[in-house]
Amino acid sequence: DAGVIQSPRHEVTEMGQEVTLRCKPISGHDYLFWYRQTMMRGLELLIYFNNNVPIDDSGMPEDRFSAKMPNASFSTLKIQPSEPRDSAVYFCASSLDPPGSNLYEQYFGPGTRLTVT
Amino acid sequence: QKEVEQNSGPLSVPEGAIASLNCTYSDRGSQSFFWYRQYSGKSPELIMFIYSNGDKEDGRFTAQLNKASQYVSLLIRDSQPSDSATYLCAVQTGGFKTIFGAGTRLFVKA
Numbered sequence: 001d002a003g004v005i006q007s008p009r010h011e012v013t014e015m016g017q018e019v020t021l022r023c024k025p026i027s028g029h030d031y032l033f034w035y036r037q038t039m040m041r042g043l044e045l046l047i048y049f050n051n052n053v054p055i056d057d058s059g060m061p062e063d064r065f066s067a068k069m070p071n072a073s074f075s076t077l078k079i080q081p082s083e084p085r086d087s088a089v090y091f092c093a094s095s096l097d098p099p100g101s102n103l104y105e106q107y108f109g110p111g112t113r114l115t116v117t
Numbered sequence: 118q119k120e121v122e123q124n125s126g127p128l129s130v131p132e133g134a135i136a137s138l139n140c141t142y143s144d145r146g147s148q149s150f151f152w153y154r155q156y157s158g159k160s161p162e163l164i165m166f167i168y169s170n171g172d173k174e175d176g177r178f179t180a181q182l183n184k185a186s187q188y189v190s191l192l193i194r195d196s197q198p199s200d201s202a203t204y205l206c207a208v209q210t211g212g213f214k215t216i217f218g219a220g221t222r223l224f225v226k227a
Contacts (some may be wrong), residue, residue: 043161043205043217056214091160099213104149106215108160 004109006092012115018080021112023092024073031098033106034067034077035091043091049075050098082116089113120144121208123218131226136193138204138221143187146211150182150189153205155220161205165191196225 005024013019025032033048047057052069060067064083069075079086093106122141130136138152149168153161167173167180167189179192189208193200206218 042219045215058214099209099215100148104209105163105166108162111160 006109010113016081019082021077023075025094029094029096031095032075033093036088038088084116087116120216121218123206123221126222127224129224130196136196138191140189140206142208144210147208149209151207152191155203198225198227201225
């Protein structure tokens with residue numbers, strides 16, 4: 001299995017531009033999570049999906065952020081317009097079992113390092 | 118008070134020693150506790166999880182949980198330079214939201 005795949009690995013963009021991050025979860029995993037990691041705030045959950053449906057988006061910082069999961073093998077996180085404070089590493093993770101299950105384990109992708117200038 | 122607190126370190130231990138990493142959490146309804154290891158520039162990887170009070174051992178790693186004290190720890194025995202990384206404590210709250218601590222940087226000196 002290739003694991004969780006994210007693209008691009010690095011993204012540099014100017015303030016005000018739209019940014020789209022992509023994720024392919026591990027095949028068969030019904031849960032997909034988007035995280036953001038910064039030095040100041042650590043690793044924060046932004047949103048997670050179950051069977052392509054958003055379950056908890058309380059971590060999405062503001063309306064400039066949106067996430068979709070059109071099918072079981074693809075998800076996007078979009079920032080529009082981007083701002084310098086959005087600079088961070090964005091991780092996608094997937095799991096087979098639900099949060100709260102004794103078998104719950106998240107597998108993280110390699111991350112996308114976003115720099116907004 | 119942060120929901121999950123860890124000492125940021127760095128924690129420096131000599132090779133072969135025991136490294137002790139600590140974490141406290143605020144939500145008494147939390148049920149599941151995880152330790153992730155993250156090498157610089159890499160993604161977090163799960164190394165241990167624990168649900169019940171007491172100790173859980175896996176190779177050189179032992180996780181300890183005390184729900185009454187809202188405290189979870191990770192012991193690494195016979196520390197190796199390859200263990201040098203940031204260790205993230207993660208707590209799944211009663212609402213099934215996973216909250217990560219800021220991490221403790223561990224440095225194992227050869």
